[in-house]
Amino acid sequence: MNPEAILEHRIFQLVRDFIAQLPQFLLALAILVVTWAVARYGSRLLMRGLGHTKVRRSLADVLEKLVAIMIWLGGLLLASVVAFPTLTPGRVITALGLGSIAIGFAFKDILENFLAGILILYREPFRLGDYVECAGIEGRVEEITIRDTHIRQTDGQRVVVPNATLYRDPVWVLTDQDTRRTTIICGIAYGEDVDRAREVIQAAVTPLPSVRDDREVQVFAQAFGESSIDFEVTWWTGAKPIDIRRSRDQVVAAVKRALDEAGIEIPFPYRTLTFKEPLALTRARDEGQE
Structure with missing residues (x-):
């Protein structure tokens, strides 16, 4: 048989096999169309049903995508088996398993973030x-x-x-509750009365509008500082960062004003210098005068 006849026979064989497989290909295509319709309208029905529940929107979107993916996987598996009869479901599942392992190694970070996102949306x-x-x-x-x-x-x-x-x-x-506790440190001079200073600070902080009146304002002498007796002033205010900053501003201004009006000193840092041999300086000065 000459080469032209062999080529013609092969082409004829391919055409005949294609015609024989055409109904199966058309059926597989129909399955894909039905899969597309089910994935699209099924997701809409799911979102409509979840809309009547307390599931938040972000989690509902995730569930919609997962359902669509599962529908498409089932449709593709069924279409591949119909289009290629020699491709058994067991072989397809094995191939998908090996492929998912390779994909898992290649996209480890993406899958990790994906699973973490599902858990965050679910647990809230x-x-x-x-x-x-x-x-x-x-x-x-x-x-x-x-x-x-x-x-x-x-x-x-x-x-x-x-x-x-x-x-x-x-x-x-930070905003899991409506209120948060915040603290500042305030120092008074060592010569001042600690108990009186505590009362002045307490009276200045308690009536402020940003300080919660259902929680006690706490003022404690905390430590002996380098130049002052340090007080820890603690109170409760709103939980947002702007609430914390606004309340700190009011408390600092009120404490400073109250201590000034009471005549209680807020000291600057003091430094004491001690010379062990002051006479040596005097002798040197006397020698210079001679």
């Missing part, structure tokens, strides 16, 4: 609008996605933090 350790601090980053939570969390710092900068960091490292939720 913090919510949108909360002020948090983690890994040296402090600010308000603006958005929680499946991969990262967007935090707006108090200076206006936006920081995108991987979810794995927020799940692995300690997170301080």
Whole structure:
């Protein structure tokens, strides 16, 4: 048989095999179309059902994506088996297993952030609008996605933090409650009356508008400083960073004004110099006069 006849026979064989497999290909295509429709409208129905529950929007979006992925995996598996009869479900699952291992090693960080995002959205350790601090980053939570969390710092900068960091490292939720305790240190001169100074400070801080009246203002003599008796002044105020700064400003101003009006000194740092041999200086001066 000459080469042209062999080539013609192979082409004819390919065409005949294609025609024979065409119904299976069309059926596989129909399965993919049905999969697309089920994934699209099924996700909408899921979101509509979750809208009547207390599940927050971010977690609902994650569930929608997971359901769509599962539907597409099932549709692709069924379509591949229909289009290629020799490809058994066991072989497909084995191939998917080996492929997922390779993908897992290649995209380890992405998968880690993905799983951490699901856990954060499910457990809700913090919510949108909360002020948090983690890994040296402090600010308000603006958005929680499946991969990262967007935090707006108090200076206006936006920081995108991987979810794995927020799940692995300690997170301080600063606004978990409506109030926070804050403290300043105030010093008075050693010659002043400690008990009287405590009463003056207590009376100055308690009536301030930013100081919570349902919590006690605490004023304790803390330590002997280099130039002063140091008081620890502690009170409760709002939990947001701006509440803390505003309240500190009011407390410092009120304590300074009250101590000045009471005649209680807030000392500057003192330094005492001691000379062991003052006579040597006198002798040198006398010798210079001679």
